[in-house]
Amino acid sequence: MTASPLFGTLCLVGIGLINSSIARAARLHGLAGRIVTLDASQQACETALKLGIVDAAGTDPATVLAGADLIIVGTPVGAMAAVGAAIGPHLMPGTIVSDVGSVKMAVVRDLLPHLPEGVHFVPGHPIAGTEHSGPDAGFAELFQGRWCILTPLPGTDAVAVDKVTTLWRTMGSMIEIMEPHHHDKVLAITSHLPHLIAYTIVGTASDLEDDLQQEVIKFSASGFRDFxxxxxxxxxxxxxxxxxxxxxxxxxIQRFTEDLTALQRAIRWGEGETLETHFRETRAIRRAIIDAKQA
Amino acid sequence: MTASPLFGTLCLVGIGLINSSIARAARLHGLAGRIVTLDASQQACETALKLGIVDAAGTDPATVLAGADLIIVGTPVGAMAAVGAAIGPHLMPGTIVSDVGSVKMAVVRDLLPHLPEGVHFVPGHPIAGTEHSGPDAGFAELFQGRWCILTPLPGTDAVAVDKVTTLWRTMGSMIEIMEPHHHDKVLAITSHLPHLIAYTIVGTASDLEDDLQQEVIKFSASGFRDFxxxxxxxxxxxxxxxxxxxxxxxxxIQRFTEDLTALQRAIRWGEGETLETHFRETRAIRRAIIDAKQA
Structure with missing residues (x-):
């Protein structure tokens, strides 16, 4: 901690749940001399300053980005092209740009073209989060014991990848290096499908008649609330x-629908053995997750 | 606690998660003078005795049921007809029979015909549980702050219903009285569908190629593990x-599938607004559950 920090200035673009957690963890572990945030929302900037999690905050890229050694983009992935266009002109050679987006191919597609020659791009995705959003929702321990996936393209500066790796390790994460395409395939099943299913089932319930909906809320402890x-x-x-x-x-979704249809059919035709066999197999996956300490 | 207990002898048929939790809670609150269990598994009986949660345990209905004032059947609902046939001949008029099954119409259909004249039937369903099973998995606080639904048929002895109500209230539950048919409809959406969906998605993942499956386990914190x-x-x-x-x-399932198909279509055609609107609406349900203290 008495040595000079890993980064002189860390700039967080977008100060939501993830980036505000990075701000807190980076400060706790002395990872940056200075932490600043660039956010399009003046209110988010003010909240971040009030929380004391950044040294400076602002909406103007030229001012905020000046002197940044590491920039982490933490905006929704649909904003990556716009963020790239806004920050690109202000980046100095040698700067490292990373992100925390939940998809990686689209981020490479939308952000990379805006980065000038000599800027090192190390896309990242911490497998951590909560259902809460905004700068108030972050906490320094969010990444403890969780994986962070990095998807640098071939030929990316090794020192830059190492520095980003060290940042995440110091914040408590384990690192996995992956190709962007593979990342998107793995996350489609572990994260995107579960979220879509949860959104669907909660939506199905919220379309019920009013009185039934009240009962769904009342008796949600029977499984529904987990979604x-x-x-x-x-x-x-x-x-x-x-x-x-x-x-x-x-x-x-296609695979899931096929599997649901098979179970639906087993219910309709009273095929108890099919159901029981399926339900036994899924227990093994739960045990594996507990063994992997990700439960 | 110094008054005589609510029930002289409480007999728990099947000593799994729920009934073993009832045994613990009933003892803690002094609800029964004596707690016994009838279980087809000799091993479960021994475990229950070793845990000290029952005063007696056995596999023979005639012996175990003798003198029981309240019988709570806690077996899988598919076993209700067999349980009814086994216990029916040993029941004395005035005995109260209840259960904790997750469906109620089928329990009324399968258990009631076996109960002799003068036996009071008060079907029940505590909205509480964990993913663990067996007598070791129970705990006395399982029902604290949770709902218990009772579905007595019209004309059921009011004193019997009151006594079962008092039992659950003393164990920490709130009581809701419902018709069996309505119960099954509400629980289909709050509990049965969520479980089926969870079983399906975990099954979809367990059908993946081995290397991808390892990654699903590793990165399960991104949503999958909740299922x-x-x-x-x-x-x-x-x-x-x-x-x-x-x-x-x-x-x-039919409603759910229609809703999933609509979201799938919105993704395919890039209809961002449809997705966003849907995702905003589901937040309201979460807030309602938090407000109802069932989160």
Missing amino acids: TRIAASDPIMWRDVFLNNKEAVLEV | TRIAASDPIMWRDVFLNNKEAVLEV
């Missing part, structure tokens, strides 16, 4: 995820 | 739920 937590996640962020990982998401 | 918890629930219990609430479950 409502993730269906309370940020609507803009998730809209952008689905629009920007369309191919992989549509593929897993 | 694996409920997909680890007891396979026999859930097989029986789906087979015994077929009509209501098939109806809600």
Whole structure:
């Protein structure tokens, strides 16, 4: 901690749940000499300053980005092209740009073209979060024991990748390096499909007649409430995820629908053995997740 | 606590998660003079005795049921007809029979015909549980702050209903009285559909190629793991739920599938506004559940 910090100035673009958690963790672990945030919302800037999690905050890229060594973009992925256009002209060679977006191919597609020669791009995705959003929702321990996936393109400066790796490790994460395409395929099943299903089932319930809906709320402890937590996640962020990982998401929806139809058919025809066998198999996955300490 | 207990002898038929929790809570609150369990498994009987949660345990109905004032059946609902046939001949007039099954029409259909004249039947369903099963998994606080639904048929002895109500209230529950048919419809959406969906999505993941499956486990914190918890629930219990609430479950699967198809279409055609609007609406349900203190 007495050595000079890993980064002179860390600039967080967009100060939501993830970036505000990075601000807190980076400060706690002395990872940056100075932490600043660029956010299009004046109110978010003020909140971040009031919370004391950044040293400076502003809406003007030229001012805020000056002297930044690491920039982490934490906006919804649909905003990446606009963010790239806004920050690109102000980036100095040697700067590292990373992000925390839930899809990676679209981020590479939308952000990379705006980065000038000599800027190092290390896309990232921390597998951590809560159903809450905004700068108030962050906390320094969010990344403890969680994976962070980095998807640098071939030929990316190794020192830049190392520095981003060290940042995440110091904040408590384990690192996995992956190709963007593979990342998007894995996350389609582990994250995007579960969120879509949760949004769907909660939507199905909210379309019920009023009196039945009240009872759904009352008796939600019987299974339903587990879905409502993730269906309370940020609507803009998730809209952008689905629009920007369309191919992989549509593929897993298709698989899911086939599997649901098979169970539906087993229920209709009273095939108890089919149901029981299926329900036994899914227990093994739960045990594996507990063993992997990700439960 | 110094008054005589609500029930002289409480007999728990089947000593799994729910009934073993009742045993613990009933003892804690002095609700029964004596607590016994009838279970077809000699091993479950021994475990219950070893845990010290019952005063006696056995596999023979005639012996165990002798003198029981309240009998609570806590077996999978598919076993209700067999349980009825086994216990019916040993029941004395004035005995109260209840259950904790997750469906109610089928329990009335299968259990009631076996109960002799003068026996009071008060079907029940505590909206509480965990993904764990067996007598070891129970705990006395399971019902605290949770609802318990009772579905007595018209004309049921009011004193019997009152006594069962008092039992649940003393164990920490709130009581709701409902018709069996309505119960099954409400639970199809709050409980049965969520479990089926969770079983489906975890099954979809477990059908993936081995390397992808390892990654699903590793990165499950991104949403998937929330589903694996409920997909680890007891396979026999859930097989029986789906087979015994077929009509209501098939109806809600149909609604769910229509809704999922609509979102799938919005993703395919890039209809961001449709997605965002839907995702905003589901947040309201989460807030209502938090307000209802069932989160």
